[in-house]
Amino acid sequence: MKKLGAIFKQALVLCLVFLLLFCLYGLxxxxxxxxxxxSLRADIFESVYSKSVLDRQGRILSVFLNQAEQWHLKSPTPVPNKLKIAVLTYEDKRFSxxxxxxxxxxLRSVKNNFTQTKRSGGSTISMQxxxxxxxxxxxxxxxxxxIFQALxxxxxxxxxEILAMYLNNAPYGGNIIGYHSASLLYFGxxxxxLTWAESALLAILPNAPGLFNLHKNSQILQKKRxxxxxxxxxLGYFDETILHLSLKEPIPQGRKPVKNLAPHLSLKLIQKSTQSNITSTIDKQIQARLESKIKLYxxxxxxxxxxxxxxxxxDTKSGEILSYIGSQDFLDIENFGQIDGVVALxxxxxxxxxFLYALSIDEGLIAPQSLLVDVPMFFSNFKPQNANKTFQGLITAESALQKSLNVPFVKLLQTYGYEKFFxxxxxxxxxxxxxxxxxxLxxxxxxxxxxxxxxxRLYRGLGNYGYFGDLYTTLPYEKKEEKSYITQGSVYLTLQTLKELKREGDLDYHREKMAFSWKSGTSYGRKDAWAAGCSPQYTIVVWAGNFxxxxxxxxxxxxxxxxxxxxxxxxLPHNNVNFSLPASKLTYIEVDKISAYRLSEDMKALxxxxxxxxxxxxxxxRILRTSPFYKKVFVYDGKELDSQDEHFMYAKPQLRLNLPLNMLTYYKLQNVNIQKHLAKQEKTLQIIYPTQNLKIIQPKDFNGQQELIIRIANLKNQNVSWYLDKNLIHSSSSSTLKILLPQGLHFLSIVGEDGSIDSVGFSVEK
Incomplete structure (x- = not known):
């Protein structure tokens, strides 16, 4: 007995030592x-997930394979309750x-492994x-x-968190990892x-490695499900009706195709972010509809x-981008569809x-009804043309914007200041x-x-009543301060002008059904077609051309x-929203009926x-400027007099229309009777081109040096003597003269029969 007791004590000590060593090892x-x-309880699998871009509501826009060429998506939302119940019931009922x-x-696993040929692991979800x-x-x-690592x-x-890590990383066949990937690729x-039937299938798949081929093993999988x-x-999770319907759901027969939306933006976002799920500002439904529409167009x-x-x-109010379409089709390789047209200059x-129109209103240079001059003009070496090669003469500012006339806006930019506008x-x-x-200019x-x-950004700022700021592509974001550059009153007047732009074909008849303030643009040489505009709801920019x-x-x-x-x-939903009148930002002012500019008190009296x-x-x-189309004159016996005339003391002041010289020249060329204006015109002879101090780059054609065309305004059609560098070179009533000029400084003078004279100095360079 003593011997047995000693053996028992030794065995107990050995067991204790073994247990201690086991515990130390486990520790x-x-x-x-x-x-x-x-640290910070981060997902331990974060580095292996595929990257996915979600829309503003958490729906998948685009998914990309991970470095192991796997579809391994991390769900952006908690594990669905149906899947959670199905997995715990099938996999680890005592998980909680x-x-x-x-x-x-x-213990059951050890017993089965010793008594049965089929092995089982007994692993919990934590151990897996x-x-x-x-x-x-x-x-x-x-x-x-x-065991110890699970603890x-x-x-x-x-x-x-543990259940989410398991389901996000469980194998679901081939290169499909995680329940979110499986849901997308098997059920679309x-x-x-997920339904109860789909949840049950996803619960059994990770434990059925031999059944991953859904097409071949659908009957076995259906039986297990x-x-x-x-x-x-x-267990009471759903009633007989749900069971009946669930049992009728078919097993998927293969993978669903994955179509990435907003691929140009998605690629940019995944390159900038280290996150596996990136939430964008894109609206998936809008993006899908517009991508389809653009492919058809x-x-x-x-x-x-x-x-x-x-x-x-x-989104006009927030600046969030709702749809981003970089090309007609990302997969259109033949036509360079992978180029991102949104960022191309x-x-x-x-x-x-x-924007020049709105800023000029704020500067007091024009009102929408104010007249602008649309006639051929030279701005140093720059002679702008209207797209239709015609001119309107006098036209209101709002009509000039609606017709997109070039000459009035170049002149307006000169008045406003191109540097200031830039x-x-x-x-x-x-x-x-x-x-x-x-x-x-x-x-x-x-x-x-x-x-x-x-x-x-420009048109969204216009739609945001003059407040300009950043655009946003990801959520959440830190809203940056926006700054006002155009007054609300000027913005409203501009938006109302743009709202009335003529639309193409039948679109013009349905203007009241889709209120929108917009502007088109065509680049020089017909390389780019643009349309951009805004409503209180949306700002839209469209480009068409060739990359x-x-x-x-x-x-x-x-x-x-x-x-x-x-x-x-x-x-788009809500596509007929009008801008409201900011009544406190606008007031009525008095202008003359003809030119729609302000009149001074002296002018009003006349x-x-x-x-x-x-x-x-x-x-x-700023206060609207006084009309440039009127001048105060003194008239006696029907004639205009200056202060040196002997009858000046008897003359009475009058306000008369005073058209610019280039305006009168244009009307003369158009055979419009201008005689009634000539008597009041102080200057009837003027050099139009070249202008004072102009530097002319010597033009050349295929045969060498090209002639320079000199242009003058000759309203009275009188004989004019032309002097170049003090030498008489020509005499006629013509308004143009072609001449070859050497390099260097030149001085040009013209003298009319009535004694009128004008002169300019200019230079010719290589």
Missing amino acids: GVYVQFLHTLP KHFGVDILAL VVKLYLKPKRTYANKINE ALESAYNKD KDSTQ DVLLHKLHS HKKLLSLGILNLAALVV RSPGSLLKP FALQDMTGLNLSNASRYG SLILGSKEMNMLQIA TGKPNPNIFGVKTAGTLLFELLEE LPENATKNILFPIDS
Whole structure:
């Protein structure tokens, strides 16, 4: 007995020592694994997930394979309750009660492994997470390690986090990893929409490695799924009707195709972010509808040789981009569909005119009804032409904007100041610093290249009542301060002018059904067609052309891009919202009926009754300038007199229309009777080109030096003597003269029969 007692004591000591060593070993494994886990309770699988871009409501826009060429998506939402119940019922029914290890399951596993040929692991979900994370070889030693590593995992994460890590990383066949990937590829839906039948199938798939081929093993999978469904029903999770419907759901026969939306933007976002799920501002439904619409529209343009399209839709109030379409089709390799047209720099054509219009109102230079001059003009070496090669003579500012006339806006830019306008654009769009003089007056015609994002910022600022700021593509974001550059009153007047722009074809008849303030633009050489505009709800920018930069005579802003803009607008909800009148920001001012400029008190006193009218004008703008089309004269016996005339003391003041000389010259060429204006015109002879101090680059043709054309205004059609560098070179009533000039400084004078004289100095350079 003593001997047996001694043996028992030795055995007990050995057991205690073994148990102590086992515990120390386990503690080491526990601590070592705990130190490998990331801080701040981050997902331990974060680095292996595929990247996906979600829309503003968490719906998948685009998904991309991970570095292992796997579909391994991390769900952006918690595990759906149906899937959670199905998985725990099938996989680990005591998951909520144990601390990472289920002793009863382990003992049952040991028994089965010794008594049956079919082996079972007895692993809990926590232990499977460890296995998925470390990928150890299948040995008893590693099984023991998993026990302590699971305990460490449970001490670092809560149950919901552990379950999410398991389901996000469980294998679902081939290169499909995670329930979110499986839901997308097997059922073609977001995992939040899973049915009970689909949840049951996803619960059994990770434990059925031999059944991953859905097409071959659908009957076996269906049997396993149905057994689980019956069990869930018996546990009271759903009623007989749901069971009946669930049992009838078919097993998927293969993968669903994955179509990425907004691919150009999605690629940019995943390159900038380290997150696996990136939430964008895009609205998936809008994006899908507009992508389909643009593909159909592209087919119409192909026969015209117009190969590429791009579009943006922005929430006017927030600046969030709702739809981003970089090309007609990302997969259109033949026509360079992978180029992102949204960020490509292009000439904006006439898209900047509304902003000069609004700023000029604020500067007091014009009101919408004010008259502008539209006749041939020279601005140093720059002679702008209207698109239709015709001129209107006198035209209201609002009509000039609606007709997109070039000459009145170049002249208006000269009055406003091209540098001042350039710096305003720079602030409103976030343009890089540049030399304004590089563009000069041609800036208003699109010589400064811009991209669609910059154009969208401009028009969104206009729709935001003059407050300009950043555009946003991801959620959440830190809202940056917006700055006002145009008064609300001026913005409203501009938006109302743009609202009345003529639309192409039948679109013009349905103007009241889709209220929208917009502007078209066609770049020089017909390379780019633009349409951009805004409502209180949306800001839309559309571009059409060729990514190669090839010109095309079929490219027209109104027809090519404008038609597409309204087709896109038609697809959007709430597409007929009008801008409200900011009554406190506008007031009525008195202007003359003819030119619609302000009149001084002296001028008002000289006008007949009913010669003025009231128009709306911004309260916060500078005072509207006095009319440049009137002058005060003194008349005696029907004749205008100057102060040196002997009858001047008997003359009475009158206010008379005073048309510019270039205006009268144009009317004369158009055979319009201008005699009634000549008697009042102080100057009837003037050199139009070249202008004073102009530097002329010597023109050349194929035969060498080219003749320079000198132009004069000769309203009385009198004989004129032309002097170049004090030498008489020509004498006639002609208004043009062609001449070859050497390099250097020159002085030109013209003298009329009535004694009128004008002169300019200029230079000719290589």
